[in-house]
Amino acid sequence: MLKCLKTLFAFALLVLAAQFVTGQETEILVTQSASVQVELVSDEIYDEPEAAPIDEATAPVYSSYEEFQASPGYAKFMIDNLWILMAAAMVFIMHLGFATVESGFTQAKNSVNVIYKNVFILATGIITYAVVGFQIMYPGDFNGFFGFGGFGIGFDPADSAGMLTPAYVEEMTIWSDFIFQAMFAATAATIVSGCVTGRIKLPAFMIFGALLVAFSYPITGSWLWGGGWLDQLGFYDFAGSTLVHAVGGFAGLACVLLLGARAGKYENGKVNTIPGHNIPLATVGIFLLWFGWFGFNGGSVLSADPAGVSFVFVNTALAAAAGALAAMIATNLLMHKLDAPMALNGILAGLVGITAGADVVSPTSAVLIGLFAGALVVASIAAFDKLRVDDPVGAISVHGICGVWGTLAVGIFSAEYSFLTQLIGTAAVIGFTFAFSFIVFGAIKYTMGVRVSAEVELGGLDLEEHGNNAYPSFAGVELLSKA
Amino acid sequence: MLKCLKTLFAFALLVLAAQFVTGQETEILVTQSASVQVELVSDEIYDEPEAAPIDEATAPVYSSYEEFQASPGYAKFMIDNLWILMAAAMVFIMHLGFATVESGFTQAKNSVNVIYKNVFILATGIITYAVVGFQIMYPGDFNGFFGFGGFGIGFDPADSAGMLTPAYVEEMTIWSDFIFQAMFAATAATIVSGCVTGRIKLPAFMIFGALLVAFSYPITGSWLWGGGWLDQLGFYDFAGSTLVHAVGGFAGLACVLLLGARAGKYENGKVNTIPGHNIPLATVGIFLLWFGWFGFNGGSVLSADPAGVSFVFVNTALAAAAGALAAMIATNLLMHKLDAPMALNGILAGLVGITAGADVVSPTSAVLIGLFAGALVVASIAAFDKLRVDDPVGAISVHGICGVWGTLAVGIFSAEYSFLTQLIGTAAVIGFTFAFSFIVFGAIKYTMGVRVSAEVELGGLDLEEHGNNAYPSFAGVELLSKA
């Protein structure tokens, strides 16, 4: 614990040193960036348009979709809409990233289980978001805490010109709006999957995950992105450091507290490493996550505005790179190791960290946010192990802790947003999610149970629960025998 | 067999139950969707423009490409064209998906062979499509059954303004048209690769695959997409449930019937499972296929029309998700298993199923199509095993059977299209492909032979035919020894 703090402190010195080297340059950039962003982030570009009420005076109205296609605004709408769809596809591929990171960073004997969970939760997330989630998250006018616009996506066949033109939102059709948001929805539960891997009963995860994505995630989402009370309060979370990542991380924390650590992880006061079985596979996942994050953050501009999207791309890349370097340095200082998995987690930490403020902090700030996130994730993983909170892939630290950091960082690095408001918003979302998760997962625990038997855990979930092996036939060598 | 039917029946009940739960809502959507689609799918948006004769009266004519660049229509053309290129790149990555699914779902000892086949057929597909395929598939005016526009891509250097502007087709240059179609071309043969894996002679596959992509695929393609007799008949296959996927599946069936099952697959009336060697690798492939499918289906809109592409994205995602869930349920009912490979195949089944009608069925219908496809693939794989048709990766079921289902589903879920016409078109394409494949592969069989020796099959194609191991040096442990 002390060592962690020392490392974080050493890292803070490094950041200061870096600032000293780049000198006034840096300070000027940080200072100036505030005014720049005022310009860059004029409301009509960045505010979530689907939450904004349509200005009936200025919004163009078309009597038919064909009329719109012939109008001068059509080309711009095409580009905005196309970018949202491309971004949706890129966020989709993040689910492959999550699946391969979770599988690669854990034991081979549970890989089929990991894949099964991830496929299930992605499919369920998309379907439940279509059935209820989308209209919980974007309920239209509501009390700011909970609203429900009705079942389904909300497409009105009688008003296709209103649903498929700027009369809906200025930049995209209702279908694009839905599919981009739907790709986000399963993410939170996928993060939980990483936290509870290796010892959770499959049906317990399936029920909990489905409820989380169907209800909890869109409810807290509605508070800000749906135009609810946190939006009114001035809270800012650009693409979801808190609303997506910390939600997943703290839901996962609640589950892990109820579930307990994997057998053999903590013995006689010692922390045993249970290494991942396939680091190249995890690497594939981390890089795909980074790739997808360009869509996750870039698409959250909610238009193809050149200044907005390109600025977000730069900040996203810089924070990820800084996160990797900081994690490498911190691991070396703290553990005297050149640890590849930690470097990979540093990339994710930087990405999670920049997600809340990618459009409102300067590139220099993005580097600093990424650097701190990269060091923080190393310290946090060590700290949770001290607390005997067993998080096999480090998802609580990566998504939960760095998600909080990223959201608070908006209050530090952007002059527009209040640190206090950021703190309140983060605490409210995390608090609700943790409580929801603790109650729901607790109810599952005391009814049907959440943990597999010791025998199943030892033998591996793949053979015991699925009757599959992830790698059964590596030529002669029977790799995944029970023994 | 009985069990399969029971499962399909149980599944039909589930669909009914689902309809009961969503109630009238669903029925209204399905009903209304028909009228919606009439609006959504006006001819000028969705019809394959490259097949349509250019309307010389209205098509703008430019004396040079530079003149076009300065014209008001240039921006829209840029977007449409860019989307087709992005879609082409996404379809390209599906070939990595096919290679990794086939490799992961089969034995390690044949992985190098799988990769060699896939690289060969992708490269050959692109080259032969440039040399003959493109102008067989889009021959211009022809008799509706077979035409040939000439060797090469058909670019006329003397008329670059006519080839690179809306004078060619309204939305893209000739190069974009070619590259998007070329990425589809190798798909059919890649599907065959999965069916025949583990025991086919490499030269036999190479010759057969090259002939299939160079001639058979573009001939049946020309019947519909080239403006041939099936197009005249009113047959509809949006992105190729039949024209691409069922073609691959039934070509594969013909080959498997001539090739026989792998050694040890069917013994004493028992079906032995020969499990895939690397489920995470196959998972990478399935997710990449889903990702690429957004380009496969979305690009088949043949423009970046916001309503069209976003609608197709939503239907594609919903069908894939529904397919996964249905396969999970069906496997559980039929085999009492939580089977990850089957869940992954369920995703593909849903995707293949929605491909024919992604632009003309409602989202609710997309879910139902995906659900049935997911159950169907489970039953179909079991049925083919009963019939001792050895299809190592389930490609005949996924692409062949679900391809037929998807094409027929257009006649069920869309009021615009006739079930009978869909049946005729599907039967004609499959019939031609099966006959072509049976004759060509039969000729190869009785001349040079199609099957490796029992010794090579046992030792693995990698060592015996390639002298390579896929995983030779896992530290000390000599994994791929012959024994």
Add this chain to the structure above:
Amino acid sequence: MLKCLKTLFAFALLVLAAQFVTGQETEILVTQSASVQVELVSDEIYDEPEAAPIDEATAPVYSSYEEFQASPGYAKFMIDNLWILMAAAMVFIMHLGFATVESGFTQAKNSVNVIYKNVFILATGIITYAVVGFQIMYPGDFNGFFGFGGFGIGFDPADSAGMLTPAYVEEMTIWSDFIFQAMFAATAATIVSGCVTGRIKLPAFMIFGALLVAFSYPITGSWLWGGGWLDQLGFYDFAGSTLVHAVGGFAGLACVLLLGARAGKYENGKVNTIPGHNIPLATVGIFLLWFGWFGFNGGSVLSADPAGVSFVFVNTALAAAAGALAAMIATNLLMHKLDAPMALNGILAGLVGITAGADVVSPTSAVLIGLFAGALVVASIAAFDKLRVDDPVGAISVHGICGVWGTLAVGIFSAEYSFLTQLIGTAAVIGFTFAFSFIVFGAIKYTMGVRVSAEVELGGLDLEEHGNNAYPSFAGVELLSKA
């Protein structure tokens, strides 16, 4: 050596035979293509806009970004800019391609080290490019040999309308310009990583790689793309056959000469094969590189011009396909093998080969360039082994030799460019890079040392230097034991 030459000769005959078969058709295409390209490649479309001085007379000037957003030119700018960003994301994913190819084609015991190096160099490349590289490569007015525009990206907060509109460059914001170029920057050092893998000291690589991407790469880059002396001379290298790939390959050659071969590679005059440990992993990498290359080449059009980008896509795909087929044929002729790794390297060879001229040679020429590259890489790898230059993944041949070939090919297949100028430019860039690398890596060698001990090399860098295993827990079987 003789055998290699014979193979290249046999291949040349094959090319001639191919030309004979396609007959006059081909010749006409090649001849005509020259005039076509004059049309296709008018200066305002293809010339690197960031190097061109802004024409103050015609460039529109906006008093604010908001004014620009309301202007008619905004939509076109959005598309161009969006394509550059998408292309940047695609080039990003090439780094995953490099990491998995290097890991898959080498031994399992060094996989963690490979990943660590790749993450480090990607992160460092992005950060150093932001700090110094971008403004070394694009220094504005300079003496043509070395310039430096100042630290940082060069965004002037006081002039956002000048930085984010066509006043900067006609097609993109400064952020897009930076991020696209930044994704290229780490590539050169990543190529080196492949050459030196398995025996280099980690700190030696880190220092050398950082210096290469921070200084050497942008200096030679400025000679052409920054508007320096090679640009004045008329040298042409569209997307970097020489400026990116040959730079990496020849930097790698310098390092390998100083580092020596891996233990056991060359013994008693015999070349021992040290096979890669995971061919499917390498396959994932190769296909991702091909996918990314559509962005690498397509984005280098530096606009979304439909004719330009689609033409480059077609040439890129054709050359890659031709490279694969030629490598398959050449390997079969030279080694009587059906070698999958060589077929995969053939894809890369074709891609590297077409990179210099993708926008200025005809599709027929692209096929010929790819064919020769595919044969060349096979001969080159054999030749370097004869010379006892140990290049574990063949990167010197793929990137260095085929990079030179691709750049010279512009002088052969395009009537616009002089072979002699291409030769001078290539020699100058390679010469500088080789000298820089030899001196810097030599200095590291004679101070801190560049090579791990024989014991570490034998035990594997993963365990010895990182304390990690790439695959530690394959169920019971302790795969990566030292023994």
